[in-house]
Every structure is written in structure tokens, then in C-alpha cells.
Amino acid sequence: MTQERIKVASLLDKVMSAAEAAQLFEDGMVVGSSGFTKAGDSKEVLPAFADRVAAGEKVQITLLTGASLGHGTDGKLAAAGALKKRMPFQVDATLRGKINQGEILYLDQHLSEAAELLHNGFMKLDLAVLEVAGIEKDGSLIPTTSVGNSASFAALADKVILEVNESVPLDVLGIHDIYMAESYPYRNVIPVVAADNKIGRRTIPLDISKVVAIVRTSKHDSPADIAAPDAKTTAIAGHILKFLEAEVEAERLTERLLPLQAGIGKVANAVLTGFKDSNFKHLTMFSEVLQDSTFDLIDAGVMDFASASSITVSAECYDRVMNNLDAYRDKMVLRPQNISNTPGLIRRLGVIAINTAIEFDIYGNVNSTHISGSRLMNGIGGSGDFARNAYLSIFVTQAASKENKISHVLPMVSHVDHTEHDVDILVTDVGLADLRGLAPRERAIEIINNCVHEDYREELKTYFERACAEVGGQTPHLLGEAFAWHIRLAETGSMKKTVTA
Amino acid sequence: MTQERIKVASLLDKVMSAAEAAQLFEDGMVVGSSGFTKAGDSKEVLPAFADRVAAGEKVQITLLTGASLGHGTDGKLAAAGALKKRMPFQVDATLRGKINQGEILYLDQHLSEAAELLHNGFMKLDLAVLEVAGIEKDGSLIPTTSVGNSASFAALADKVILEVNESVPLDVLGIHDIYMAESYPYRNVIPVVAADNKIGRRTIPLDISKVVAIVRTSKHDSPADIAAPDAKTTAIAGHILKFLEAEVEAERLTERLLPLQAGIGKVANAVLTGFKDSNFKHLTMFSEVLQDSTFDLIDAGVMDFASASSITVSAECYDRVMNNLDAYRDKMVLRPQNISNTPGLIRRLGVIAINTAIEFDIYGNVNSTHISGSRLMNGIGGSGDFARNAYLSIFVTQAASKENKISHVLPMVSHVDHTEHDVDILVTDVGLADLRGLAPRERAIEIINNCVHEDYREELKTYFERACAEVGGQTPHLLGEAFAWHIRLAETGSMKKTVTA
Structure with missing residues (x-):
């Protein structure tokens, strides 16, 4: 060499x-x-x-x-x-x-x-x-x-x-x-x-x-593990695409949207893949990671340009990019992460940010990092850089998991990474809650009606109503019960009142 | 007219x-x-x-x-x-x-x-x-x-x-x-x-x-209520000034510091007033409100320029400013609040942000808005705009209040407005915790050792040690006890285990 x-x-x-x-x-x-x-x-x-x-x-x-x-x-x-x-x-x-x-x-x-x-x-x-x-x-x-x-x-x-x-x-x-x-x-x-x-x-x-x-x-990067879309990720992607189409209909966005940011993983891939067969065109990304789906969109002529700090792709896509650098050079750029993720640019460009939550609560606070308040999962990564400054801050998660023993929509999150002030749209496989312009009590109703798994909807509604009646306030909470679901999970293996295991 | x-x-x-x-x-x-x-x-x-x-x-x-x-x-x-x-x-x-x-x-x-x-x-x-x-x-x-x-x-x-x-x-x-x-x-x-x-x-x-x-x-603005500094605000201001002097000593800052932002109120006034008899000079502000203390510093020749979105001053100071606009015109500017508070400028200028907390917890999460999780006090205001993007994000509060029946340093805050990721320095009248570069378990020790009122220090230390031993994790918490102090306050009128009323 x-x-x-x-x-x-x-x-x-x-x-x-x-x-x-x-x-x-x-x-x-x-x-x-x-x-x-x-x-x-x-x-x-x-x-x-x-x-x-x-x-x-x-x-x-x-x-x-x-x-x-x-x-x-x-x-x-x-x-x-x-x-x-x-x-x-x-x-x-x-x-x-x-x-x-x-x-x-x-x-x-x-x-x-x-x-x-x-x-x-x-x-x-x-x-x-x-x-x-x-x-x-x-x-x-x-x-x-x-x-x-x-x-x-x-x-x-x-x-x-x-x-x-x-x-x-x-x-x-x-x-x-x-x-x-x-x-x-x-x-x-x-x-x-x-x-x-x-x-x-x-x-x-x-x-x-x-x-x-x-x-x-001469070792290659470890390849990304690309999980195929499943019913839940497809549903989440569908809700987001439908929402963005309605924004175009309302003339708040054009078919070019605004620069997209998507976190790593199945949901991001499903959403981006969804753009391939949509009416959106001339899309751009201003993100932190370029995944397979980015290059698929570029190849399909749907995405004009992608900016990030890394290329993290499957072995197949890695070869495709490395063997065709001349074709991609004008369609992408890798930046230092204090530029790709800097607050001022995210606000200036008006990024549409889509990130994954571990759980969120009825008022729109999001936990991205901790299991039951104490145990770390991965870390906040760039989600805070983008969510806080985005034109639209979207968080996604499944409504429930582990045979529905875990609800990902809760009375109160056990750890806060993104506050109610920084979250615009919440999406689960059940549906989408649009929180723009809503006060906390309005948000609770929107989230409970649209995002919660049916096994938990009634209890969450009752929690909210009792908190309003018994405590009141801007953000009604029963502090003695706010973490009851997490505690139940630790004790019984399920967040449900009657364990059906 | x-x-x-x-x-x-x-x-x-x-x-x-x-x-x-x-x-x-x-x-x-x-x-x-x-x-x-x-x-x-x-x-x-x-x-x-x-x-x-x-x-x-x-x-x-x-x-x-x-x-x-x-x-x-x-x-x-x-x-x-x-x-x-x-x-x-x-x-x-x-x-x-x-x-x-x-x-x-x-x-x-x-x-x-x-x-x-x-x-x-x-x-x-x-x-x-x-x-x-x-x-x-x-x-x-x-x-x-x-x-x-x-x-x-x-x-x-x-x-x-x-x-x-x-x-x-x-x-x-x-x-x-x-x-x-x-x-x-x-x-x-x-x-x-x-x-x-x-x-x-x-x-x-x-x-x-x-x-x-x-x-x-022809009505004047409602005058600001300027409370005189008391022992606690003077102590807090003293800790901050000493810290900033040490930063100059360490050559991370110069005697001009970086543009200052200060929230409304007694502590901000006490800190700014403290600059008058300090070694700092040629100071600037990039803030949202100009208070009496700003004009005092300008008059004293310590502050060169102040940028904000409003002038909120006492009746005496109002007259002083309005009768001398020619003298102040080159020393101040009022901007739209989406400029004075915009994330990109705060990061670009490297603002030193000083804001007031209602309570903070052992891991550095800050509650600026809610009493016991539900009841609104005022609102987040500009504190999030500045804290999230500042060069130094400083939050202050008294260690305890109401005859020490309320501790403002807690196992877990009842509402999160500023997450651990966005808080650099915490200050109470007891002392200052420098959280830069610290992981959550290190932060807990720094905060417990430096900021907590002595009546609560032992119990907070015990909570942290038990959470580490019984639950562990990145951010050890006992979810069943995390809000025990708030609940005790609601039930007995005091956060203390033995009510001394």
C-alpha cells in the first residue's frame, strides 16, 4: 500500500x-x-x-x-x-x-x-x-x-x-x-x-x-443488521406517511417535504422504504446515519441528496456504494457529528425528525434510554439534538410488546430524555397523536385515543380521569401510582393488573 | 399626539x-x-x-x-x-x-x-x-x-x-x-x-x-418587583462568581467571560450585582430580559453591551433608561424572541446561562415548572432555549425552604423540564456541583456532597446507595420510593421523615 x-x-x-x-x-x-x-x-x-x-x-x-x-x-x-x-x-x-x-x-x-x-x-x-x-x-x-x-x-x-x-x-x-x-x-x-x-x-x-x-x-465495517419490516413497523410507517400526505394536502409542506432525519432501525427503514412508492419526490436527508433505505431511495430517483455523519449499511449495500462512489459522490456528504447534529442547522433547515422511543407517557414525555428508570438500553444518541430543534419531532414505538405484557404508553415515563415541550407527533402501530398546539390535558386525550394498545386503554383513561379529579393541575398525576405499571412489571412480569401468563 | x-x-x-x-x-x-x-x-x-x-x-x-x-x-x-x-x-x-x-x-x-x-x-x-x-x-x-x-x-x-x-x-x-x-x-x-x-x-x-x-x-409598564438579596441568594451568587473565577484561572474563560443569560428574579440580580465588584470586565449579555442589574453594570462600566427581548425594570430604573436613551442606544438591543432565544445563536455565541429551578434531583434532572408533578407554577419560559444550547448551563435553587420542610434536591424530580443531558452546573446556597464530564453515579455523589441541605443529606445518600445496591443500572432508582418525599409533603406538610412542625 x-x-x-x-x-x-x-x-x-x-x-x-x-x-x-x-x-x-x-x-x-x-x-x-x-x-x-x-x-x-x-x-x-x-x-x-x-x-x-x-x-x-x-x-x-x-x-x-x-x-x-x-x-x-x-x-x-x-x-x-x-x-x-x-x-x-x-x-x-x-x-x-x-x-x-x-x-x-x-x-x-x-x-x-x-x-x-x-x-x-x-x-x-x-x-x-x-x-x-x-x-x-x-x-x-x-x-x-x-x-x-x-x-x-x-x-x-x-x-x-x-x-x-x-x-x-x-x-x-x-x-x-x-x-x-x-x-x-x-x-x-x-x-x-x-x-x-x-x-x-x-x-x-x-x-x-x-x-x-x-x-x-483491510477489514470491512461490521454490516448493519437490517430486519425486514413486520406488521407493526409497517403500520407505524403507514401512519407517518399518511400524516405527511395530509400536511402536503394542508399546504404546510410540499411533495419535497423538508430534510428528513431518521434514527437507526426497523421503523426508520420501513418509513423510508414507504417513500419509494409514494407521491413524494426530490426528497433530501439531513441526518446522522445513512442506511440501506437511503441508497434505495437515491437509486429509485426519489431522493436527491443525503447528508449524515456515517454510512451504516448491509454488506450488499456496502459493496454497491463502494463500487459506485463516482455515482454517489454528488448525492451524499458525510459531516462531523457536531455539524450534522448541530442545533442551529436542524432548526434552520427545518428537519423532519423520526426517532424511536422506549416508552412515552400520556403527556408526551419520551424515554429513549432507560428500562424501568434505572437500566440503560443504549443512549440518547442524536435524538435530542434533532427532536429539540426539528420542524417536526416525531417519536415512534410499538404500543405493546412481549405478548402485550408491556405497554409502551404509560401514565408517567420512568426516565425523561425528551420533554413534552419537544415532542410534536407520537406514533405507535395503533395510530398517531398530533400534539401540536395542544395543552397537556388535551394531549392526554389525543394519546390515549390514538396510540395505546386496547388492553391498556381503559386503565390509562381511568388514571388520567382520576388524576384530574383527585389532584388536578396543569399535568395531573397521582404520584403514588405513576410508576405502578413499571413496579407491577418488575413484580409479576407483566404490566397488566391480572396476569394472564 | x-x-x-x-x-x-x-x-x-x-x-x-x-x-x-x-x-x-x-x-x-x-x-x-x-x-x-x-x-x-x-x-x-x-x-x-x-x-x-x-x-x-x-x-x-x-x-x-x-x-x-x-x-x-x-x-x-x-x-x-x-x-x-x-x-x-x-x-x-x-x-x-x-x-x-x-x-x-x-x-x-x-x-x-x-x-x-x-x-x-x-x-x-x-x-x-x-x-x-x-x-x-x-x-x-x-x-x-x-x-x-x-x-x-x-x-x-x-x-x-x-x-x-x-x-x-x-x-x-x-x-x-x-x-x-x-x-x-x-x-x-x-x-x-x-x-x-x-x-x-x-x-x-x-x-x-x-x-x-x-x-x-399613556400608562407605564408595570414595574418589576426587585427583592433585595438575602443570605441564600447572596450565597448562591457567591458560589457562581467563585466558580467563574476558577474558570478564568483555568484559562477556559477570560475576564470578559462569554455572553451572559440570566432568568428573572432575585438570584439573577444577586449574581449580576456581584459582577460589579469583581475582576470581570467588558461583559456582555445575550439574554431575554434586561433587569435593573444590567443597567447598573452598564453604568458601572463593567458591561459593554446587552441583548434581550425586553426591558423589565423598577420604576426608578425605567425613568433612568427612558430619560437617557441616547446614552443607552449603543449599549443595548431588543430583538424578537425567536432571535434572542434561538438555539443556533445561543450555541454560536457560547452563552453562560443561569436559570432558576423549582427542584433538581441527584442525577441532575431539573424541574422548572411544576409543584409536586401536577400543579403549574409559571412555565418553562426561555430556560430550555438557553439550557439546551448554552456553553455552560447553570441552574440554581435554594437547598431547602419553608423552615426546611421542603428539600429542593430530591431523589427524583416530579416533572422534568431539563434532562441530565442539558445541565452542567447546579447551585444551591449550600454549594455548587460541577457535572461536566460526569456519569450519573458520579453526578449523584457530587450533588449530594455539595448541594443538599444538611437535614436531607443522609437520607438522600442512603436512597442513592440502596438504589445502587438493590436495583443498579446507569441511573439507579427505587421506583416505589422515588416520589416518597413529595408524597410525604402532601400528607404531612413536610418532606422530613419525622415531622418537626
């Missing part, structure tokens, strides 16, 4: 094995790694570091990333005892277990804000581990399938380890738009006024004197 | 009494009124409308404002039964009572978003009632002591009633900066990069064919 991928001759003697590079980690270090929803993560050095610790060395680090890592890396690091603290996002079962046991500290952050914490000097970065497709003559880096926080890590870390991924075509150059916000107090306008605006440079600037190791790899 | 204040001759025959103008309100109308934290509100027409309804006519409206109104107007309207729905903010005891009884619906909104709801067509505006200092030859309006949502109301209402306030000097012209965000999908950059940037016009554009009435007044 060398000359073609590493165009700075003086860096060639930094090439070493992953195991050698892993020796550069020291106990207590704060390490920033590339990787956003599996894409563009460290495939050699972090796993080798996990191996080093698993072999018995006592080295614990604080690990920052863009978002989640692939290849079970978070799990390996967690199992080995290599992590003291992790931020800003994760989805790994082993890591989650250690977090919930209190063995690993987890800072669950808005994805736009991890870099702010560093840029503002609230935390120092000792080491960066960055996957790149190549190193340019000027020392700057060509990212691979994600940008994430890599530009900030490259700028702020004391030392840098590069993983050169030879399986990523070098003509990935040009799909990235690297723009760094200035430091306070002289931060300027971020001049994006449409999803397809490119405002920065194509590569990540780097002071090459900071490079301490270069490691070669 | 006529020729001097109303420079469009054709409008002169629209001048009428407040009682006549009040006849233009129809049942079911959506009405937008000027007024932001008492400043620049309708002093004649809304009270006359309240009188009309109090006299027996059945007319109910939805009323939007900038923020709260003065002169007991909200109370009069509420008592008369003239309000069906109210948004986005209020502070009136009578209105609050009706809201909590469920008689008046209240949409508690981020102050930056009320205008968005209208501009995006989610709600239609029938009538606007706007206080102005005068009407220019081109039909445009000179606002008075606030801008609030007046520019949006003028643009979007079908009909407009103007209240010309002859007590406001006409040379108030120039203290306002009227900039309207474009409609989607072509919204542009808001080109403010420093608190003192003026980017718009001095007057509010208006299609004068919409004017249906002009009413004269």
Missing part, C-alpha cells in the same frame, strides 16, 4: 503491528476513536488493546467515539476490563451489562456535544485512534465511512494512531465535508442553508508530528 | 376608545398580544376586553403573547372567563389557579418556539394587539420596551389593533433590531456572531390595511 495510501514519506517508519500500537495506551488515558454506528471504527488497535488488557495488564482508559463501534469491540474492551469510562454512545450488550452493574461509567451525551466538551477544554484528550483511507501529502487524512468526532480528535489529541484501511477505495475522497467550528469567543456562522451544501475541506487536517503509529487493516 | 405618533394620515380615523376596540374580539379567536415579562404589553385593549366579558358577554379567546403581561391583565382575563387557552408563558396567580383547575388550557412553550408554531402554519392568528411608540410613514411600527413575538404577530394576524403609548419617548427608535427568519424551505443564516450585532431594521413592517383600531394610552 505504502506510497499510494501514505503520501508523507516520513510517516512510513511509523507503520507497526496493532499489538505494538496497543502498547502506546497508558493507564488513565482519555482516548478518542473514530467510529459512528459501526462505520469507520478502529478494527485493529482497539481490539489489540483489549487483548493486551485481557492478557492481564492493568490499563484502563476513558474512551470517546463518534457513536457505537462495530466488531464487538466495545464488548471486548468491556469484558477485558479496559474501560473506566465510555462516552458518548454505545449499543453493546456486554458493555451495557457492565455499565448497569456500575463497573463502567457511561456518559450518555447528545452526539453534537461530545466534541464541544473537548473543544471547550472541559476534558483533555491524550490519544486519538482514527481509521483513514489514506494520508495526503499535506498530512491531512481521508476518512472512510464515517466522520464522527474524528476531526476534533485529530485536532485536540496529544498523540495520534492511524489505521489505514486498504479495503476502502481511495476515491472515497470527496464524500466528506470537514468543517470545524471556531473556538469561543469568535465562533462564526456555519454556512449550511441546504442539505447539499458543502462548506469545508475534503480531508481532516493533522499535525503529523503527533502521529505515533500507523497500522494497516 | 396624532401627527407626531401616527404618521400615516389614513390611519387617524381608526383611533377609538379601548372599549370600542374590545368589541372587535370574537368568540373563538386566536389573538396575539405584545408584552414580554410585563414590558410593552397591552394596557388598554386587553383589560377592556376583560371588562366586556366580565359584564356578561360570552367571548373566549386563545391568547398568545411574548411572555407574561403586566397590570394584572392575565388575572382579569382569567377571572372574567375570557380565556380558553393561553400560551406560551404566564406568571399570574389567578390565571395559574384556573389553569390548575383545568378551566383554562395552557400550552407551556419554549419562548423561541411560539412564533415557529405560527410561521409553520400549525396555528392561525386572527387578531394582533400591539403596543407601539409610534407608526412610521411607511406604516411600520416602533415598538416600546419589548419586541417579543410582535413582529411575527404583525406579519401573520388577519387584523391588527395598535395601542400607541404616548408615555414612551419616540427616540426609543433604534433600540430594536427587527429581523424575521425566512419561511421554510429557504431559511437563511441569522448573521449574529456577537451580542452587539444588529442585523435587521429598526421598526416592525406592517400592512396597514390590516389595522382595525388604534387606541391611545
Whole structure:
């Protein structure tokens, strides 16, 4: 690879094995790694570091990333005892277990804000581990399938380890738009006024004197698991599409809608897939992750342009994109996550944001992160960045699950990630609640009538009516009963009053 | 007044009494009124409308404002039964009572978003009632002591009633900066990069064919009630000033700090007053309300410039400002609240935001609006706009109140307005907790050690330790006990286990 991928001759003697590079980690270090929803993560050095610790060395680090890592890396690091603290996002079962046991500290952050914490000097970065497709003559880096926080890590870390991924075509150059916000107090306008605006440079600037190791790899990103739509996700997608059609009918939107953001997963995929056979056209995305459905819409001529921070796709779609970069280069862009997710752009562009909830309550508060108030699921990710600033903030979940023993619409959520103030539309497979312009007591009626599974509707209605009668207030609650359903679930395995198991 | 204040001759025959103008309100109308934290509100027409309804006519409206109104107007309207729905903010005891009884619906909104709801067509505006200092030859309006949502109301209402306030000097012209965000999908950059940037016009554009009435007044704004600092507010202010000094020492900030935002009230005044005898200089504000303390700092030469949406000051300070407009004109600006409070500018400028909490919990979630989960106090106001996007998001409250029968630091807040993700610093009279970079379990220890009143510290510590041991998780909670303190308060009049009354 060398000359073609590493165009700075003086860096060639930094090439070493992953195991050698892993020796550069020291106990207590704060390490920033590339990787956003599996894409563009460290495939050699972090796993080798996990191996080093698993072999018995006592080295614990604080690990920052863009978002989640692939290849079970978070799990390996967690199992080995290599992590003291992790931020800003994760989805790994082993890591989650250690977090919930209190063995690993987890800072669950808005994805736009991890870099702010560093840029503002609230935390120092000792080491960066960055996957790149190549190193340019000027020392700057060509990212691979994600940008994430890599530009900030490259700028702020004391030392840098590069993983050169030879399986990523070098003509990935040009799909990235690297723009760094200035430091306070002289931060300027971020001049994006449409999803397809490119405002920065194509590569990540780097002071090459900071490079301490270069490691070669040819591993692909872990592929996304794309679950096929089922009856519930299809129903949810249908409600959303019908709602958007009505908005066009009411002339609040055009057939081009406004830039779309969709969280990861089945529902997002089902909604986006639904656009393929709709009357909507010339769509755009201003999101954080590009999934298979995005490229399907581009290929179908329904979507004009997609902006995000990563490409997280199936193996089939990965090949399709990588083998046709010239065709996609003008139809997509990957940005740093403090640009893709920055509040001002989301408000300015008027994003339609669709994110998944774990549960929501009768007043429209949403829990995205915790099971029964205490146990972490994944993390808030970008949902708060988008929901708080979107033109339309939509949250989806199934009405009930586990043979309907769990209702996802509740008297009161056990943890709040998005408040009633930030939620416009709630959707379950049962139906859609439009909360725009509604006061809490109106919202409760709209949600109970439209979103709740029938097994729970009557009890939820009774809760609301009794709260109004017995306590009253702007947001009537019976504090002694607000979590009764969660407590019942813990005690009996079901939220239902009479267990039918 | 006529020729001097109303420079469009054709409008002169629209001048009428407040009682006549009040006849233009129809049942079911959506009405937008000027007024932001008492400043620049309708002093004649809304009270006359309240009188009309109090006299027996059945007319109910939805009323939007900038923020709260003065002169007991909200109370009069509420008592008369003239309000069906109210948004986005209020502070009136009578209105609050009706809201909590469920008689008046209240949409508690981020102050930056009320205008968005209208501009995006989610709600239609029938009538606007706007206080102005005068009407220019081109039909445009000179606002008075606030801008609030007046520019949006003028643009979007079908009909407009103007209240010309002859007590406001006409040379108030120039203290306002009227900039309207474009409609989607072509919204542009808001080109403010420093608190003192003026980017718009001095007057509010208006299609004068919409004017249906002009009413004269010479009433002053209701004066702000400035409570003198007490031991607790002085302690809180001291903790904040010491913290900011340490940030300068750590070279994260300079002696100029970053633009300050402070909520209304005693604590904000105490903090700002504290700056007068500090080492900080060349301060700026990027806030929503300018209070007495702002003008004291300007007069003392400590503050260079202040940006907000209203001037809400004591009678003494009101005279000082109005009689010296030439001296203040280059040192302040009043903006529409969807500019003063817009997320992108708050992030871009790096605002240091100081807002008041009703209560917060051991993990850093903040309740700004509700008493014991159900009963509304005032509303979220601009606190969410600022907290979510600030460089530093600081919330303050007293550790305990009512002879220490109420702790304001709790196992779990009874209502969440600001989530753990959005809160950096918590302060009580006891001390300050710096949550930056901390995971929930670390936050709990920091908050319990630094912010809790001594009467509650041991029980809170025990709650946290038992939740960790018995439940575990990222955010350990005992759902069956999380609201025990609120329930105890309702039952016994105290949050303490042993009532000492």
C-alpha cells in the first residue's frame, strides 16, 4: 500500500503491528476513536488493546467515539476490563451489562456535544485512534465511512494512531465535508442553508508530528443488521406517511417535504422504504446515519441528496456504494457529528425528525434510554439534538410488546430524555397523536385515543380521569401510582393488573 | 399626539376608545398580544376586553403573547372567563389557579418556539394587539420596551389593533433590531456572531390595511418587583462568581467571560450585582430580559453591551433608561424572541446561562415548572432555549425552604423540564456541583456532597446507595420510593421523615 495510501514519506517508519500500537495506551488515558454506528471504527488497535488488557495488564482508559463501534469491540474492551469510562454512545450488550452493574461509567451525551466538551477544554484528550483511507501529502487524512468526532480528535489529541484501511477505495475522497467550528469567543456562522451544501475541506487536517503509529487493516465495517419490516413497523410507517400526505394536502409542506432525519432501525427503514412508492419526490436527508433505505431511495430517483455523519449499511449495500462512489459522490456528504447534529442547522433547515422511543407517557414525555428508570438500553444518541430543534419531532414505538405484557404508553415515563415541550407527533402501530398546539390535558386525550394498545386503554383513561379529579393541575398525576405499571412489571412480569401468563 | 405618533394620515380615523376596540374580539379567536415579562404589553385593549366579558358577554379567546403581561391583565382575563387557552408563558396567580383547575388550557412553550408554531402554519392568528411608540410613514411600527413575538404577530394576524403609548419617548427608535427568519424551505443564516450585532431594521413592517383600531394610552409598564438579596441568594451568587473565577484561572474563560443569560428574579440580580465588584470586565449579555442589574453594570462600566427581548425594570430604573436613551442606544438591543432565544445563536455565541429551578434531583434532572408533578407554577419560559444550547448551563435553587420542610434536591424530580443531558452546573446556597464530564453515579455523589441541605443529606445518600445496591443500572432508582418525599409533603406538610412542625 505504502506510497499510494501514505503520501508523507516520513510517516512510513511509523507503520507497526496493532499489538505494538496497543502498547502506546497508558493507564488513565482519555482516548478518542473514530467510529459512528459501526462505520469507520478502529478494527485493529482497539481490539489489540483489549487483548493486551485481557492478557492481564492493568490499563484502563476513558474512551470517546463518534457513536457505537462495530466488531464487538466495545464488548471486548468491556469484558477485558479496559474501560473506566465510555462516552458518548454505545449499543453493546456486554458493555451495557457492565455499565448497569456500575463497573463502567457511561456518559450518555447528545452526539453534537461530545466534541464541544473537548473543544471547550472541559476534558483533555491524550490519544486519538482514527481509521483513514489514506494520508495526503499535506498530512491531512481521508476518512472512510464515517466522520464522527474524528476531526476534533485529530485536532485536540496529544498523540495520534492511524489505521489505514486498504479495503476502502481511495476515491472515497470527496464524500466528506470537514468543517470545524471556531473556538469561543469568535465562533462564526456555519454556512449550511441546504442539505447539499458543502462548506469545508475534503480531508481532516493533522499535525503529523503527533502521529505515533500507523497500522494497516483491510477489514470491512461490521454490516448493519437490517430486519425486514413486520406488521407493526409497517403500520407505524403507514401512519407517518399518511400524516405527511395530509400536511402536503394542508399546504404546510410540499411533495419535497423538508430534510428528513431518521434514527437507526426497523421503523426508520420501513418509513423510508414507504417513500419509494409514494407521491413524494426530490426528497433530501439531513441526518446522522445513512442506511440501506437511503441508497434505495437515491437509486429509485426519489431522493436527491443525503447528508449524515456515517454510512451504516448491509454488506450488499456496502459493496454497491463502494463500487459506485463516482455515482454517489454528488448525492451524499458525510459531516462531523457536531455539524450534522448541530442545533442551529436542524432548526434552520427545518428537519423532519423520526426517532424511536422506549416508552412515552400520556403527556408526551419520551424515554429513549432507560428500562424501568434505572437500566440503560443504549443512549440518547442524536435524538435530542434533532427532536429539540426539528420542524417536526416525531417519536415512534410499538404500543405493546412481549405478548402485550408491556405497554409502551404509560401514565408517567420512568426516565425523561425528551420533554413534552419537544415532542410534536407520537406514533405507535395503533395510530398517531398530533400534539401540536395542544395543552397537556388535551394531549392526554389525543394519546390515549390514538396510540395505546386496547388492553391498556381503559386503565390509562381511568388514571388520567382520576388524576384530574383527585389532584388536578396543569399535568395531573397521582404520584403514588405513576410508576405502578413499571413496579407491577418488575413484580409479576407483566404490566397488566391480572396476569394472564 | 396624532401627527407626531401616527404618521400615516389614513390611519387617524381608526383611533377609538379601548372599549370600542374590545368589541372587535370574537368568540373563538386566536389573538396575539405584545408584552414580554410585563414590558410593552397591552394596557388598554386587553383589560377592556376583560371588562366586556366580565359584564356578561360570552367571548373566549386563545391568547398568545411574548411572555407574561403586566397590570394584572392575565388575572382579569382569567377571572372574567375570557380565556380558553393561553400560551406560551404566564406568571399570574389567578390565571395559574384556573389553569390548575383545568378551566383554562395552557400550552407551556419554549419562548423561541411560539412564533415557529405560527410561521409553520400549525396555528392561525386572527387578531394582533400591539403596543407601539409610534407608526412610521411607511406604516411600520416602533415598538416600546419589548419586541417579543410582535413582529411575527404583525406579519401573520388577519387584523391588527395598535395601542400607541404616548408615555414612551419616540427616540426609543433604534433600540430594536427587527429581523424575521425566512419561511421554510429557504431559511437563511441569522448573521449574529456577537451580542452587539444588529442585523435587521429598526421598526416592525406592517400592512396597514390590516389595522382595525388604534387606541391611545399613556400608562407605564408595570414595574418589576426587585427583592433585595438575602443570605441564600447572596450565597448562591457567591458560589457562581467563585466558580467563574476558577474558570478564568483555568484559562477556559477570560475576564470578559462569554455572553451572559440570566432568568428573572432575585438570584439573577444577586449574581449580576456581584459582577460589579469583581475582576470581570467588558461583559456582555445575550439574554431575554434586561433587569435593573444590567443597567447598573452598564453604568458601572463593567458591561459593554446587552441583548434581550425586553426591558423589565423598577420604576426608578425605567425613568433612568427612558430619560437617557441616547446614552443607552449603543449599549443595548431588543430583538424578537425567536432571535434572542434561538438555539443556533445561543450555541454560536457560547452563552453562560443561569436559570432558576423549582427542584433538581441527584442525577441532575431539573424541574422548572411544576409543584409536586401536577400543579403549574409559571412555565418553562426561555430556560430550555438557553439550557439546551448554552456553553455552560447553570441552574440554581435554594437547598431547602419553608423552615426546611421542603428539600429542593430530591431523589427524583416530579416533572422534568431539563434532562441530565442539558445541565452542567447546579447551585444551591449550600454549594455548587460541577457535572461536566460526569456519569450519573458520579453526578449523584457530587450533588449530594455539595448541594443538599444538611437535614436531607443522609437520607438522600442512603436512597442513592440502596438504589445502587438493590436495583443498579446507569441511573439507579427505587421506583416505589422515588416520589416518597413529595408524597410525604402532601400528607404531612413536610418532606422530613419525622415531622418537626
